[in-house]
Amino acid sequence: MGAGGSKTIIAGGLKHCTLWKADRSPSCRAVMMALDALNLSITEVDVNMDKGEHKSPELTTLNPLQTLPIFKDRELILNDSHAISMYLANRYSTSDQLLPRDPGRMSVIAQLMHFDSGILYPRYQMAANPILYENCNFVMPQHVCDIECAYNDLETMLAGKTWLAGDTTTLADISVAATVSTLNVLVPIDHTRYPRLSSWLDQMSEEIYFITANKTGLGEFTRRIGELSEVENENCT
Amino acid sequence: MGAGGSKTIIAGGLKHCTLWKADRSPSCRAVMMALDALNLSITEVDVNMDKGEHKSPELTTLNPLQTLPIFKDRELILNDSHAISMYLANRYSTSDQLLPRDPGRMSVIAQLMHFDSGILYPRYQMAANPILYENCNFVMPQHVCDIECAYNDLETMLAGKTWLAGDTTTLADISVAATVSTLNVLVPIDHTRYPRLSSWLDQMSEEIYFITANKTGLGEFTRRIGELSEVENENCT
Known part of the structure; x- marks a missing residue:
């Protein structure tokens, strides 16, 4: 260490x-x-x-x-x-921009974080762990479908919004971006099927903290997956 | 409805x-x-x-x-x-007993709730959904093992404590109790292997809100699983 x-x-x-x-x-x-x-x-x-x-x-x-x-x-x-x-x-933090103190607005952030914990992250682990640790060299079709379903949920959640919890970025966007940018390596986000999600990730990718704190590790993950796998992306409509 | x-x-x-x-x-x-x-x-x-x-x-x-x-x-x-x-x-709520307002104590509750979201609940769904919706009549061995691992994590978390976040019950105990009491139907908690978890669930089962708000639905779930399955409990040490 x-x-x-x-x-x-x-x-x-x-x-x-x-x-x-x-x-x-x-x-x-x-x-x-x-x-x-x-x-x-x-x-x-x-x-x-x-x-x-x-x-x-x-x-x-x-x-x-x-x-x-x-x-x-x-x-x-x-x-x-x-x-x-x-x-x-x-x-x-003295600002409440990333995490509003109002109970209602805070609960929306908390809910999105639980979506990350309960849906996105387990699907990341199920797809990535066999490649990282079990000599599998592709994302299994069922896991591709599960990830596509999660993309579909996010596309629905982003209807009428620029950011996940409304008009500004919050901790919810940050948590979800860390996972979704990684899922995107395993199952690339189709911008024609998920235009709002694709646009949201593009915008998140330009945030300064994404560049300073996510980009290097994401690149490291991408290289590691590239070495170990032939990532497939099967449609499961 | x-x-x-x-x-x-x-x-x-x-x-x-x-x-x-x-x-x-x-x-x-x-x-x-x-x-x-x-x-x-x-x-x-x-x-x-x-x-x-x-x-x-x-x-x-x-x-x-x-x-x-x-x-x-x-x-x-x-x-x-x-x-x-x-x-x-x-x-x-005017009381902060179930959810402390102090950021540090609140973060411990939040963490336990994310353990429920990210570990316990997905394992409940993976074990129960094939029985409830896919004509499977047992908990698959891998899912039994995953649930036993989660029991082991909870046993570790309860070391030196009566309740998950310390000396009193909190929203963390309530969320986890809802899921664990249900997992216990699918993969019974062995009180010799998980004495702290078993004791914690026994104590939670005596809380008045567990009796008024969890018991009926848990009974309904238990009957439904009983009708559809032959729940197995294989050890996976």
Whole structure:
């Protein structure tokens, strides 16, 4: 493991906060984007998952589930990217733009984050893990269909909206963008079938925090998948 | 569809709030328990999923994803049980016992709810849906193993604690109890392998809101599974 990223222990940062992360992981990139979008600097530590560093005794003590990211702020330890991002916004942001404080507006963000947790991320794992860890070299047809269904849901959710929760970007867009930009490597988003989703991802890709905190890890994931697979994209209409 | 439940449009209730629900669904029961635990009364409408009522034009307009529950409070419409429960607590509860307002403590609740969304609920769906909708009459061995892994994670999380987030019950216990009590029908929790989880579920089962809002629907689910399957419980150590 080693300190990594461009914002490691910089002056004015939250020196009591540490993030253990792997750039390849979409959930780690979601937190990294949230940090940049919130203009917060914390200690970031790169963890090499291929070397099993996330299963080291030190990190297992912090997170017995042996997953990344891991976030620590003094006595508080969290391992879910959505909880970490919401905590950072609630605890350290003076603006409520990325996470509105109004219960109704906040609940819409929370709902989209649960869509990411419950639908998008499991489908990412089911499609990617056989390639990354089980010598499979393609996305299985059923998993392609499941991902297409999720794209269809997102296309529906984006009707009449530029961003997922309305007129401005929020933590919901950031969490979903981390996962969807990664799914897009496995099952490319057809812009004729999903014009709103495709346009949304294009716009997210131009956000400065997407460029600073998602692009490198997404490129790393793309190369790794390219080395291991012949990604197929079968239609399942 | 028909108005249902014991608290329909009672005096002093939140008459501008409506919940469309099916008692069989764990996510609906999570919201129903949260309502009872928060001592809130709203209009509740029973939806017969076997008759496809959740796909009616009226409900599809409210929720294009055609899932239950659906919650409406004036202009706000939500379909994720965790977002609904958090909204109810944030918006209408004067107590912070079930959902602490402190960002750190709230983030722990949020994290547990994302564990429910991202791990428990998808495993419930993968195990139950083939029985409920695809003429399968057992829980497939891989799904048994996945559920046992989730039990193991919960056993780890409960180390040194009575409740999931510490000393008192919170919305996290309620959401997880709705799902785990249902998983327990499909893959019974072995109290020798998971003593803390087993004890936690026993204690949750005695909470008044579990009895008023979870027990009936859980019984309905248990009978339905019993009619359709020969639930197996294979060890996968």
